[in-house]
Amino acid sequence: MSEQRDALKETSSNRALSRDVALAAGVSQSTVSRALRDDPRISSTTRERVRQAAEQLGYVPNRVARNLRERRSRVVGVMVQDIDNAFYTQLLADMHQELLVAGYAFTLIVDPLHLRSDVTRLRNLLDASFDGLIITTATLDSDAPEALHRRGIPIVLSVRSIPGLEVDIVESDNVAAGQLAARHLVSLGHRDIAAIMGPEVTSTTQHRIVGANQVLGHSLPPERVFNGPYSHESGHSHCRRLLQGDRPPTAIMAANDVIAIGVIDAARQMGYSVPDDISVIGFDDIHMASWHSFRLTTVRQDTKAIAVQSARRLIERIEDPDGPVTHDKYPVSLTMRATTAAPK
Amino acid sequence: MSEQRDALKETSSNRALSRDVALAAGVSQSTVSRALRDDPRISSTTRERVRQAAEQLGYVPNRVARNLRERRSRVVGVMVQDIDNAFYTQLLADMHQELLVAGYAFTLIVDPLHLRSDVTRLRNLLDASFDGLIITTATLDSDAPEALHRRGIPIVLSVRSIPGLEVDIVESDNVAAGQLAARHLVSLGHRDIAAIMGPEVTSTTQHRIVGANQVLGHSLPPERVFNGPYSHESGHSHCRRLLQGDRPPTAIMAANDVIAIGVIDAARQMGYSVPDDISVIGFDDIHMASWHSFRLTTVRQDTKAIAVQSARRLIERIEDPDGPVTHDKYPVSLTMRATTAAPK
DNA sequence: ATATAATGTGCATTCGTTTGCTCACTGTAC
DNA sequence: GTACAGTGAGCAAACGAATGCACATTATAT
Incomplete structure (x- = not known):
């Protein structure tokens, strides 16, 4: 022995x-x-x-020895808010694939706190020997991206953006997305629309609200706009509260499909029929949105393109730190399914 | 400039x-x-x-330099089949958390090929300077785990196991799981049960079938057992085919909740009511199973405990390579919801 | 035969830490 | 005044690969 x-x-x-x-x-x-x-x-x-x-x-x-000598690790960090979320999960799958073929591994960084200056956290990011970072959790008040950028660490802002920061950005045209959703609902005849959005400090939320307001011709009243996490639970509880209120809206715009599905679940649970009693529209068009139990009408964003492009941009940045800063903005489109209809 | x-x-x-x-x-x-x-x-x-x-x-x-000197990286690899799968996603979230507090980062390794001897792949695993590996993709014919083990790389087999390999294993009691599902269906009066399982070479699939057969008192007939990936699509298409056949079964046992939900979707799409026309039972009890649109009856496995324990066992193994080999087997339980009922 | 280029190897340094060992210094006991 | 702990800090050798430069060896030209 x-x-x-x-x-x-x-x-x-x-x-x-x-x-x-x-x-x-x-x-x-x-x-x-x-x-x-x-x-x-x-x-x-x-x-x-x-x-x-x-x-x-x-x-x-020995890769560690090689890394030391070559002064790089061929590892990039990918920051997401929540692994257990279908949108991020799809995004990750495609990023992973793209990074893999380029010879990069990735390590996941879960960042529920939106990159607000947490010194320990920042230190960890700095000493973790990543060649670069894809950040999908940026909020308008995140300070870490700028700090990292100043340190010369290659980063790309993916999905969400921060204005005024000279870094690569890959996102959807979220103003257009808001317009598309609102236009669809308005054209069906909806006048009282509620929005269950993500956190307020998020560029996606703000842009989409802007887009929607443009189409509506006025700002959504504050009592019709809700902010919360991008979770089923958030959609579920907000919808519940809305439907229990005096005059429920005739349509609900959700910040993403996961929330939208929470909304649908809550509505059905309370005996409402979707779309007969209430219309629901989501964002993203994740796989689940097409499942028969949901058949969710949604504003599709090209998640795959964003994932792939984010990976590419980061690699380009790593290989040429001084190249021109890029800003990719992908078009969105409406995927009509079975959760929206004219109000009764 | x-x-x-x-x-x-x-x-x-x-x-x-x-x-x-x-x-x-x-x-x-x-x-x-x-x-x-x-x-x-x-x-x-x-x-x-x-x-x-x-x-x-x-x-x-500089962490790379430190790693070289200390001969370790504080990074572990976690192999999963598919990121975009709610079960793995939950598992990962908890593993991540546990590894994080222990000071380890992790990099994701997506392994759709079940660790069959892919030399390039194995090389990559070996040179990637992981301190250890959590493998959730082992199949009975995987050869990589043994090769890695022989090389002295700490590994733990999580979720699925391989018999006869002297490595740490963390799994559920899948025979009991099969028994539980079968007993539930039988006690409701079902006699004609179909099983839509995972790949045949998977310990979970085999153990659950064994458990089910024990309760049934006979082997499920081959024409009632289907193997396929752990996907919504697999559940959907197999169910579709079953229901289009001459004598559809009165109940379907799915290898996991994702498949079960695919089954439900297909049944509903074809105008069948669940559970009135057909009962469906899943495995895992992922979050989604409790959503109102599904309310899936399922055999719950303690995913969180498995995730946490896998991480712990790996860390123990890394820190004491010669410690005794462990085998954790977690109990399962039945979560009754609304997708099973007596046959008509 | 000699100079010259082309080809293939090896030596020794480097990457940025950690750490075993040595050593200088102070203070105490004799 | 010498010896001897007990401190605190520095020197230099790892860790394992990549690589600039020097240097053989051979082939080619003169």
Whole structure:
């Protein structure tokens, strides 16, 4: 048993190193490094010999050492508010894919606090040796993005933006999104519309409200606008309260599909029929929106394009820190399904 | 402009180093390191002076260098099949939390291929400098876990297991889960039950089928058992086909809630009522299962406990590679909601 | 045969920390 | 005044790979 212990101990520390390969192949350590990285200066015979030796010993280069030497980690951080949220989850899946093919790994940073100056947190971001950061949790009062930017850490603001910051931004045209939703509801004949939005300090929320107001010709009355997290629960409870009130609205605009589904659930639970008694429109068009139980009418944003482009922009920024700052704004479109209709 | 360029260039490379702090504080670089790590040998005056200098310069230790020296990265990999899946997403959220407080970051590894010997992939896992790996994608024919284990890389098998491998396992009692589901359906009077399961090579699928068969007193007929991915789509299409067949079953057991919801959607879409026309039971009890639109009866597994314990076991294993191998098996329970009833 | 270029390797340094060991200094006991 | 702890700090060697430069060796030109 103690023998096995020792064996194990040895095993865990006897990962073959480049110098072991060098010894086995009868060349120098630097030649091993070059051969394995396909340096043209190494003859093909030597290269082959080194390859074999490496294979034999199961040699895999130590990435930490390489990172130190190359002064980069090929790891990027992706900040999201909440992993357990279908929108972020779709976004992450596509970002992951894009980063992967570019040779980057990513580590998830969950940031429920919207990047408000939490010194410890900021320190962690700085010392975490990311090559860059995709931030999807920016709020208008986030201070971390600027601090990180000043430190020279490549960042891209994805999904949500902060005005006046000279960093790459990838987002949807949220003003147009607000317009689209409002125009759809108005054209169906709705006049009393409520909005269950995300946190007020969020660019998406503000832009969409602006867009909606433009179409309505007036500002949504404050008692018809609700702010809260992007959760099923938020949609559910706000809708419940609305329907219990004196004069419920005839339509509800939700900040995203997850909220919208919460709204639908609450309405149904209270015996209301969607869309006969009340119309509901969402944003995003996540997979779930098309499920038969919901068939949610929603303003589609090109989540995949945003995910992919965010990853690309970050990589570009990492590889060329001084390139021009970009701002991608993707068009949105209306996906009509079965949760909106003319009011009774 | 070109001035700013230069400034930027400098900025990105002039992160303060410990030697800069040393210079500023008038001490040696090693003293800086010790002072910042609260080494008792450093006097409090010196410590304070170093602290101030570090603060002043905005010094943050380079984690890559530290990792190289300490021979560890404080990063663990978590392998999941699919990010965009509510079950994994919940699991990840809790693992993340647990790892975070223990000082570990995690990087996500998406592994749709079930860890079948993909040499490139394995290489990537090996050289990625993870301190350990939580694997939720093991199948009975995965060979990577054994290879990784042999290499001395700490791993824990989470959710799914592989028999005969001397590694830590954290899972639910899936035989009991199968029994529970079958017993519930049988006690309601169901005799013709179909099962829409995950991939056949999965321990969870096999154990649950075993449990169900034990209760039924016979094996489910092959034409009533379907294997497929853990997706809404799989539940949807299999259910559709079942209901279009000659004699549809009176109840469907799904391998997880996501599939079950696909089943419900398909049934409703075809005009069947759940549970009046057909009963549906899921596994997991994800948040969504309780949404009013589904109210899914399901066998609950303690996802949170599994997530937390997997993280803990991995950390223990990292910190004590030679400790005894553990096998946690969590009990499951029946959550009765509104998708099961007696057959007509 | 000698100079010259082209080719392939190796030596030694570097990346930025942590840490074993040494050493200078102070204060106490003899 | 010498010896001896007990402090506090510095020197220098890791950690494991990448790479600039020097240096062999061979092929080519003269």
